[in-house]
Amino acid sequence: MTTTPSLMATDLPGAAWRKSSYSGGNEGQCIEAADVRPSHHGIAIRDSKNPAGPALLLPAGAFSTFITAAATGEL
Template sequence: MTPKTLMATDLPGAAWRKSSYSGAQEGQCVEVANVVESHQGIAVRDSKDPNGPALLINPASFTEFIGDVANGRFNV
């Protein structure tokens, strides 16, 4: 599944979560929401624009991405 772009407002009731590593400041953070039941995916949005665009990602692809980040495959 290719990520689909929609607006975060298209996901009413989504429980958005921000990483505990983000701290108190609203800096460069992303938030995720498990919307598998309603939209068959994981939604990702910019915490600075909570009503803006969100990516809808296949759960398996999201899990693989998180694993790659944790294993240092990206320079982040």
């Protein structure tokens, strides 16, 4: 088994984080995503309530699959 090093949002300087257009005002259940393919070869996701906290890095194809599954109610 391989171990993936922890990634923090602060490890992604210059990332342009975007909140989902479906996120409401201050409901507290928001994630943000940043396209970091040029520097980290993927799409990063973080909790908007903890912007300096952990980030999840997904290959672009996996992120696309995740978005499709969420949009169609598969999750």
